[in-house]
Amino acid sequence: MSTPFLSVRDLTVDFHTEDGVVHAVNGLSFDVEKGTTLGIVGESGSGKSVTNLTVLGLHNPENTTISGEIRLDGDELIGASRSSMEKLRGNKVAMIFQDPLTSLSPYHTIGKQIGEVYRKHKGASRAEARDRAIEMLTRVGIPQPKTRVDDYPHQFSGGMRQRAMIAMALVCDPDLLIADEPTTALDVTVQAQILDLLKNLQDEMGTSIILITHDLGVVANTAHDVLVMYAGRAVERGTVKEVLHEPRHPYTWGLLGSMPRLSSAVDVPLLPVRGTPPSLLNVPPGCPFHPRCDYVKLAGPELCRSERPELSPHRGHGDACYLTLAQKREIHK
Amino acid sequence: MLRFITRRTFGAVVTLVIIAAVTFFLFFAVPADPARLACGKVCPPELLEQARHNLGLDQPLFAQFVSWLSGIFVGRDYEGLGHCSAPCLGYSFVNKAPVLGTILDRLPLTISLTIGAAVIFFIFGVATGIIAALRQGKALDKIASVSSLIGASVQIYFVGTLALYFLVYQNHILRQPKYVPFTENPLSWAAGLLLPWIVLALIFTANYTRMTRSTMVEQLGEDYVRTARAKGMSARSVVMRFALRGTLTPIVTILGIDLGALIGGAIITETTFGLQGVGQLSIRAVTSSDLPMLMATVLVAAGAIVVFNIIVDIMYAFIDPRVRLS
Numbered sequence: 001m002s003t004p005f006l007s008v009r010d011l012t013v014d015f016h017t018e019d020g021v022v023h024a025v026n027g028l029s030f031d032v033e034k035g036t037t038l039g040i041v042g043e044s045g046s047g048k049s050v051t052n053l054t055v056l057g058l059h060n061p062e063n064t065t066i067s068g069e070i071r072l073d074g075d076e077l078i079g080a081s082r083s084s085m086e087k088l089r090g091n092k093v094a095m096i097f098q099d100p101l102t103s104l105s106p107y108h109t110i111g112k113q114i115g116e117v118y119r120k121h122k123g124a125s126r127a128e129a130r131d132r133a134i135e136m137l138t139r140v141g142i143p144q145p146k147t148r149v150d151d152y153p154h155q156f157s158g159g160m161r162q163r164a165m166i167a168m169a170l171v172c173d174p175d176l177l178i179a180d181e182p183t184t185a186l187d188v189t190v191q192a193q194i195l196d197l198l199k200n201l202q203d204e205m206g207t208s209i210i211l212i213t214h215d216l217g218v219v220a221n222t223a224h225d226v227l228v229m230y231a232g233r234a235v236e237r238g239t240v241k242e243v244l245h246e247p248r249h250p251y252t253w254g255l256l257g258s259m260p261r262l263s264s265a266v267d268v269p270l271l272p273v274r275g276t277p278p279s280l281l282n283v284p285p286g287c288p289f290h291p292r293c294d295y296v297k298l299a300g301p302e303l304c305r306s307e308r309p310e311l312s313p314h315r316g317h318g319d320a321c322y323l324t325l326a327q328k329r330e331i332h333k
Numbered sequence: 334m335l336r337f338i339t340r341r342t343f344g345a346v347v348t349l350v351i352i353a354a355v356t357f358f359l360f361f362a363v364p365a366d367p368a369r370l371a372c373g374k375v376c377p378p379e380l381l382e383q384a385r386h387n388l389g390l391d392q393p394l395f396a397q398f399v400s401w402l403s404g405i406f407v408g409r410d411y412e413g414l415g416h417c418s419a420p421c422l423g424y425s426f427v428n429k430a431p432v433l434g435t436i437l438d439r440l441p442l443t444i445s446l447t448i449g450a451a452v453i454f455f456i457f458g459v460a461t462g463i464i465a466a467l468r469q470g471k472a473l474d475k476i477a478s479v480s481s482l483i484g485a486s487v488q489i490y491f492v493g494t495l496a497l498y499f500l501v502y503q504n505h506i507l508r509q510p511k512y513v514p515f516t517e518n519p520l521s522w523a524a525g526l527l528l529p530w531i532v533l534a535l536i537f538t539a540n541y542t543r544m545t546r547s548t549m550v551e552q553l554g555e556d557y558v559r560t561a562r563a564k565g566m567s568a569r570s571v572v573m574r575f576a577l578r579g580t581l582t583p584i585v586t587i588l589g590i591d592l593g594a595l596i597g598g599a600i601i602t603e604t605t606f607g608l609q610g611v612g613q614l615s616i617r618a619v620t621s622s623d624l625p626m627l628m629a630t631v632l633v634a635a636g637a638i639v640v641f642n643i644i645v646d647i648m649y650a651f652i653d654p655r656v657r658l659s
């Protein structure tokens with residue numbers, strides 16, 4: 001196996017706040033292969049955004065402690081210099097966000113916002129950047145790109161704004177695109193269009209994508225691999241087929257249960273995830289999911305409450321739960 | 334954009350006419366007799382009648398207002414006193430001259446005083462506010478918040494008098510404030526107003542620091558600023574090209590209000606520093622019962638506030654395309 005394009009090892013991100021230390025990410029490891037899509041799923045607050053903002057080095061160093069390894073194409077990103085991170089952002093690694101309205105600057109035209117990335121990283125002139133912006137708008141399917149390039153974001157519809165956002169992210173042909181819930185703020189028909197667009201662009205340009213979502217349907221349709229996060233940790237990892245069709249972690253079962261569309265398709269019993277996620281100021285010892293888990297008794301209450309389960313096996317389809325594989329198979333089916 | 338400005342200007346004219354009407358009826362309800370003033374100390378009844386007629390004071394109040402108002406647009410003749418050409422804001426019985434000339438004489442001082450100080454406190458305030466926002470919790474941030482509290486709680490006449498005493502009379506560091514027209518000698522113009530500028534800046538800067546800081550901190554947390562960083566913009570450009578735009582919008586609004594208030598409330602500043610501007614003029618008008626002059630100064634103050642409001646709206650539209658294009 002070749003070395004993955006992005007490799008995250010034992011990533012820990014702590015925020016020092018007035019209320020105490022928020023353990024937003026805790027010993028997380030995952031890989032993204034070249035040209036593939038990794039879907040990261042988990043309830044809101046499970047650390048998906050924090051993880052990916054860390055890849056781009058976008059946290060305020062004043063109140064954040066980061067440890068572990070983030071290797072992109074062999075280069076270590078944690079502790080990299082500010083200027084090397086600035087060169088990377090928008091160039092080699094680009095990011096698109098959930099709400100395209102608030103994520104685009106209301107004060108600059110779409111063309112300017114796309115063009116300035118190109119100018120910054122490729123040293124293009126104003127005119128070249130503008131041509132490139134028009135080219136990118138055409139590519140993401142904005143009608144009349146030559147006139148729309150001078151519009152402001154508020155003159156675009158929601159779906160068009162997200163397309164413009166994607167155009168901006170892809171303007172320098174990045175190797176990795178991080179899409180943080182790119183369709184959550186959009187209505188369903190537009191969602192599908194945007195996901196198709198991402199898929200097509202990936203086929204064209206061979207970009208690796210990290211797709212953050214809390215919608216397993218989205219993952220089923222677009223991702224190759226899946227990482228299920230809970231309380232800042234990975235609880236299950238595998239290919240889409242493995243995780244969605246033979247899920248092994250009780251939390252994944254819960255997520256699949258709360259996804260009626262998909263659950264009927266793959267025929268899992270309906271198990272809504274009861275309870276609420278733990279406070280990251282004070283993560284329970286042992287398995288962080290044990291207070292909400294129905295199988296603590298079966299797996300061994302002592303173990304579940306005291307010792308943190310590791311993701312196993314080390315490669316391929318892995319999950320962090322003390323139930324035996326036989327038990328998991330028995331319960332899920 | 335042009336339509337926007339036209340609409341705002343029209344609204345401003347309407348506002349000013351309403352203000353004029355209110356002040357007119359308010360002042361002429363005051364039991365002072367302008368005709369007696371115009372006529373002089375010893376005034377026989379026939380002459381008083383004559384003066385009353387000449388000034389149009391024998392007309393009904395509403396007719397008086399109409400002729401006063403039309404005087405602004407087309408000028409007006411005062412029998413026995415001469416012509417007052419448009420825009421005629423009235424005739425001062427004390428000065429025996431149309432009020433406008435006197436006001437125009439004094440206005441440059443008041444405007445120089447205000448605008449000069451505003452340029453200083455705006456630039457310093459915004460600059461220190463940005464720095465404070467970027468160094469949250471550090472020394473400069475704390476100094477800024479403490480001094481803004483002090484600035485907000487002291488008065489111009491207090492600081493002004495102290496400054497005059499220590500910087501001018503005791504130590505001769507600065508010269509006694511004095512107005513030299515800019516067109517005459519720009520250097521003496523600035524030197525003569527330096528002390529009041531510094532005092533006003535001392536009082537106002539900290540407020541701008543505080544506002545800029547808090548708005549900037551807010552803006553730095555906005556999604557679009559995060560996007561700017563995520564696409565590799567340098568820290569400097571993130572602040573100056575992105576966050577600053579959003580920060581300036583509310584600050585410019587406050588600046589407009591402050592400028593209007595400073596010109597309208599020039600009485601205090603000018604009295605403190607012994608400068609003969611529009612503020613002093615209005616005081617003299619009060620003490621000498623010069624009603625037309627008083628009205629005109631009130632109108633100038635109101636006009637300043639209205640004009641700065643329009644300027645703020647236009648700047649708003651420049652800063653924020655959502656305002657411009659809606």
Ligand SMILES: Nc1ncnc2c1ncn2[C@@H]1O[C@H](COP(=O)(O)OP(=O)(O)O)[C@@H](O)[C@H]1O
Nearest residue numbers: 015022024043044045046047048049050051280
């Ligand atoms: N800058 C920050 N300071 C303190 N806590 C933060 C910060 N950013 C995120 N968090 C916390 O980290 C946790 C994970 O957040 P996030 O990664 O945004 O979740 P999600 O999986 O929904 O994207 C949340 O509890 C959030 O409150």
Ligand SMILES: [Mg+2]
Nearest residue numbers: 048049050180
């Ligand atoms: Mg998120």
